[in-house]
Amino acid sequence: MAIDPKLLEDLENRRQKAREAGGLDKLAKRKEKGMLAARERLETLFDPGTFQEFGMHAQHGCSAFGMETKQLPYDGVVCGTGFVEGRAVAAYSQDFTVSGGSLGRIHARKICQLMDYAHDVGIPVVAVNDSGGARIQEGVDSLSGYGKVFFKNVFLSGVVPQIAIIAGPCAGGAAYSPALMDFLIMTEKNANMFICGPGVIKAATGENAELAQFASAAAHATVSGNIHLVASDDTHAMALASRLLSYLPANNVADPPHDLDQPINTTPDLGMNELVPDNPKAPLDVQLVIDRLVDPDSFMEIMPDFAKNLVVGFARICGVVVGIVANQPAVRAGTLDIDSSDKGARFIRTCNIFNIPIVNLVDTPGFMPGLAQERGGIIRHGAKMLFAYAAATVPKITLIMRKAYGGAYLAMCSADLGADLVLAWPTAEIAVMGAEGATRILFGKEIEASEDPAALTAQLIEQYRDEFASPYQAAARAMITDVITPAGSRTRIALALRATLSKRDTRPPKKHGNIPL
CATH class of the missing domain: 3.90.226.10 (2-enoyl-CoA Hydratase; Chain A, domain 1)
Structure with a gap:
């Protein structure tokens, strides 16, 4: 019918x-x-x-x-x-x-x-x-x-x-x-x-x-x-x-849509070496580094117009979906401030929820100084970055390109904050503060008493450069995994990502941590 x-x-x-x-x-x-x-x-x-x-x-x-x-x-x-x-x-x-x-x-x-x-x-x-x-x-x-x-x-x-x-x-x-x-x-x-x-x-x-x-x-x-x-x-x-x-899994117990059939290219990218300015004080445009590090046209920046001193976004590295968190030295010297800390912490936690490995590119002189930042709660906001990284259980790969000073070194996912691998370029400077500031604190009286304070300061900085900020000093203390050439960055990170995709990290049972909102 x-x-x-x-x-x-x-x-x-x-x-x-x-x-x-x-x-x-x-x-x-x-x-x-x-x-x-x-x-x-x-x-x-x-x-x-x-x-x-x-x-x-x-x-x-x-x-x-x-x-x-x-x-x-x-x-x-x-x-x-x-x-x-x-x-x-x-x-x-x-x-x-x-x-x-x-x-x-x-x-x-x-x-x-x-x-x-x-x-x-x-x-x-x-x-x-x-x-x-x-x-x-x-x-x-x-x-x-x-x-x-x-x-x-x-x-x-x-x-x-x-x-x-x-x-x-x-x-x-x-x-x-x-x-x-x-x-x-x-x-x-x-x-x-x-x-x-x-x-x-x-x-x-x-x-x-x-x-x-x-x-x-x-x-x-x-x-x-x-x-x-x-x-x-x-x-x-x-x-x-x-x-x-296209970068996100269907849910929190699924893997992101990686393309693991894509081969890892082990050819050094010599063009990466050319990106590093001769002058250590000259800004390095991290967007250029990201473009060479990730698969062609795969980077999707998130919040590109807000807190530009920190760049975050999704990309693929030899087919593996990743979240990129990068200081941008071309904006405010790459310092971390209230807004960039909020931006970074939120993105890190989003990656962690959806099982997306995080690649951190570090070049920062520290947290932004200033009365407005202090009164605005930079301590509370900066602590969000620390909390987000420490709580994240996904693979975390950190590359220190140049400056990594003070609390910002930690806040950009050092080994102590749970990074699975920390790589550094020979140009990396890892220290409590910059060499000039450290010299003035350690040798202030000698410098003041000298006939040529500027010349003595420069001499001391050069004399104690390795002790102040050398990546080899950090490597000797097992704080970084290896010192690598910029040209080898893509290969080393790609290999690290493939090796850590099976990572399992068990935490104490609890409802949730109490992030400093």
């Missing part, structure tokens, strides 16, 4: 109505702004033909304020699963054309059910945020809905990757769900994210503030550090999410 054609026709009519979302006029206006529809965003993310929708026929249950007669297709959020480059992913996309993408009880329930599914089967979650906020007509139910979503964000944290895309308004409490996720991508146009808008700020503080100053992608990427990547448009945002996923 064949199915009644009327039933099939009714099903197709319902699906078509859902595809039209909040109306063809609203969809057309979004097109004029260069924005994709909610459903198109997911279709762009997923491999063609793989999207399976969850809850297409869901409807709100509000019977107040005239809502009982309103039809809100799929209650304003498209949910489902699909494949991204052949790997399963769960995703939802809020639809601003349907009641402004507002969150109500059923809207929240759909998101939570999808997140539960992602948790149970162990797959990443991608969330496209484009919502006017809480659905006022549903009152406390909408607030409860946000609370449930936040709870699920935390429940999934450290279990599966969570990527948020801010592709429209994301205001008030709605901003906290993206903030609880692992990575935030924001479009540079048509999107904003804030807790209090200009009107509220004006009423509360008397300040005149425009959204561009604090709610835009540019503001979050450079000043607040709330987002990780800026996209030019919706399509670019989906491409960035896809690329991020």
